[in-house]
Amino acid sequence: MKWAYLGGALIVAAVPLILTPGQLTTFVLLGLSAMTVVGLSLLMGYAGQVSLGQAAFTAIGAYTCGLLALHHTPPLLALLAAPLAAAAAAVLVGVPILRLRGHQLAFATLALQLILLSVLGDADWAGGAVGLQGLPYLSIGGFELDEDIHYAYVVLVLIALVSLIAYRLVRSRVGRGLRALATGEAAAEASGVPVGAYRLLVFGVSAAFAGLAGGIYSFFLGYLAPGSFPVLLSVEYVVMAVVGGLGSIAGALLGATLITVVVQLLTTLATQPGMPSYAPSVLSYAVYALLLIAVVLFVPKGIVPTLRRSS
Amino acid sequence: MGELLQYLVTGVGIGCAYALTGSGLVVIYRVTRVVNFAQGSFAVLAALTVTTLLAAGLPHGLAEALAVLVAALTGLIAGAVATGKPGTTPQAGLIITLGLGVFAYAVEILLWGDQPRSFAGVPGSIDGIQKHYLLIIAVTAVVLGATALLFARTDLGRALTATAADPYAARIVGINVLRMGLFAFALGGALGGLAGVLITPVQQVSFDSDVALVVSGFSAAILGNLTRPGLTLAGGLLLGVVQALVGGYLSTAYQSEVALIFMLVVLVARAGRREVLEAA
Numbered sequence: 306m307k308w309a310y311l312g313g314a315l316i317v318a319a320v321p322l323i324l325t326p327g328q329l330t331t332f333v334l335l336g337l338s339a340m341t342v343v344g345l346s347l348l349m350g351y352a353g354q355v356s357l358g359q360a361a362f363t364a365i366g367a368y369t370c371g372l373l374a375l376h377h378t379p380p381l382l383a384l385l386a387a388p389l390a391a392a393a394a395a396v397l398v399g400v401p402i403l404r405l406r407g408h409q410l411a412f413a414t415l416a417l418q419l420i421l422l423s424v425l426g427d428a429d430w431a432g433g434a435v436g437l438q439g440l441p442y443l444s445i446g447g448f449e450l451d452e453d454i455h456y457a458y459v460v461l462v463l464i465a466l467v468s469l470i471a472y473r474l475v476r477s478r479v480g481r482g483l484r485a486l487a488t489g490e491a492a493a494e495a496s497g498v499p500v501g502a503y504r505l506l507v508f509g510v511s512a513a514f515a516g517l518a519g520g521i522y523s524f525f526l527g528y529l530a531p532g533s534f535p536v537l538l539s540v541e542y543v544v545m546a547v548v549g550g551l552g553s554i555a556g557a558l559l560g561a562t563l564i565t566v567v568v569q570l571l572t573t574l575a576t577q578p579g580m581p582s583y584a585p586s587v588l589s590y591a592v593y594a595l596l597l598i599a600v601v602l603f604v605p606k607g608i609v610p611t612l613r614r615s616s
Numbered sequence: 617m618g619e620l621l622q623y624l625v626t627g628v629g630i631g632c633a634y635a636l637t638g639s640g641l642v643v644i645y646r647v648t649r650v651v652n653f654a655q656g657s658f659a660v661l662a663a664l665t666v667t668t669l670l671a672a673g674l675p676h677g678l679a680e681a682l683a684v685l686v687a688a689l690t691g692l693i694a695g696a697v698a699t700g701k702p703g704t705t706p707q708a709g710l711i712i713t714l715g716l717g718v719f720a721y722a723v724e725i726l727l728w729g730d731q732p733r734s735f736a737g738v739p740g741s742i743d744g745i746q747k748h749y750l751l752i753i754a755v756t757a758v759v760l761g762a763t764a765l766l767f768a769r770t771d772l773g774r775a776l777t778a779t780a781a782d783p784y785a786a787r788i789v790g791i792n793v794l795r796m797g798l799f800a801f802a803l804g805g806a807l808g809g810l811a812g813v814l815i816t817p818v819q820q821v822s823f824d825s826d827v828a829l830v831v832s833g834f835s836a837a838i839l840g841n842l843t844r845p846g847l848t849l850a851g852g853l854l855l856g857v858v859q860a861l862v863g864g865y866l867s868t869a870y871q872s873e874v875a876l877i878f879m880l881v882v883l884v885a886r887a888g889r890r891e892v893l894e895a896a
Binding site for chain 2: 543
């Protein structure tokens, strides 16, 4: 089993070498989604919380990183600040809102994202609706990462890091406590599991992953606007997490990959000459919707956990 | 004074749309325990349908009525998808309706494009107040009154209430719980559609207007914990009026935050109270 993982990792590591420039951009963006979805899947699967505002933490990470970089902070330091700022924001709002459950939390997180987008759109210090432009490239120890393939490998390394953190967290005392929590909250609490603190921890960790992805995003694209982080992005993350399988790290990676690749294929198809201009958006919305509904109805545990159980 | 009255009427008019959307959420939630995330899509779909029907030469009134019917039918389909398969939990239902909302985007862009649309309402104004707002208020009063009568006075309404109170017991006395759920979705669709049809002449609608609408409807309904129609109406009117006052006297930039912050405050306050109750 270990060898299979190693082989898989080697194959994935070779992928950026054979991609065309356009595909490489998709690869990096896919990696950033995957990073966020690993955290969201953990949150939804272990802490049993639906967040419809996860893209808000991506936005916080991206803006933190972008603003710091524009004010001449060393890029690596700015990148480090991105997950920290997102986690701090999550802990701050998490104290009141994590008492909510199910649909209440879903709407509360959605409301927080809408408020954040509205605030960013009106904020002169964040460039308003135009956003931040002319962000520098990421540089590590004097080496400037100015090509897409550099970012592809940075993203791969960070996905490995994020997955490792998630794996350790799930296997730790916290993970066991969270599993107990997911099956019976009262029983877990009675057995001495600090329910509230663990929920907050997972919320903070998932926000940190999203913030890290946002930080890389700001260096990779070089510009940010409130419109880069719409509610639909949060919905996309939920679709990826649910399709892959909640609470499964491999599921999160697979879900992000599957959705991105399918949408990309359809977009390529839809931008062929002769296709109407609205075809790409119609097809991608339809894919998100139909995959989400089909998986919830027919593969409720998600793809990876279902495959694991049947093998 | 004239200005204040103008803001109040506008606010109540917009608040009526929130109350209708919220009532749709309440009807569906009470009977099926599903929070219908696609509630805003019914409004958008109905409004866009009206633009097409009017362009096809149908008279006002008929076009709006047909569009509400389309929304009711859409609600029925949404209900069948979200609750039709045995064993679908309300949580899964929420995620499914989220998917249905995104699917509506695909349909709406395919049929109507992604640009905002609108159509003419009741023309003219009295003392600077558009007459159309008065129409919104009158229609909402009649429809919500009729809905209340339906629940209180008819066998169908009693069956719906019974299903809401205890699905198991309702099934034992011979009520088809699934059919009641579907009816609730159709009614919720019609209420949402009506909200869209009424509000579009004074507020443009585009395919992604549904998020703002469902959030406002949810904010209105959350005051009554998604189960109390009267409080939902009160919540909707309150939100509409506060938004109009904020927009009029402070800045339109803060208008959209009113409903969001109101929702967060109510949710958090209620969660805090619940914990105290549980601890006691």
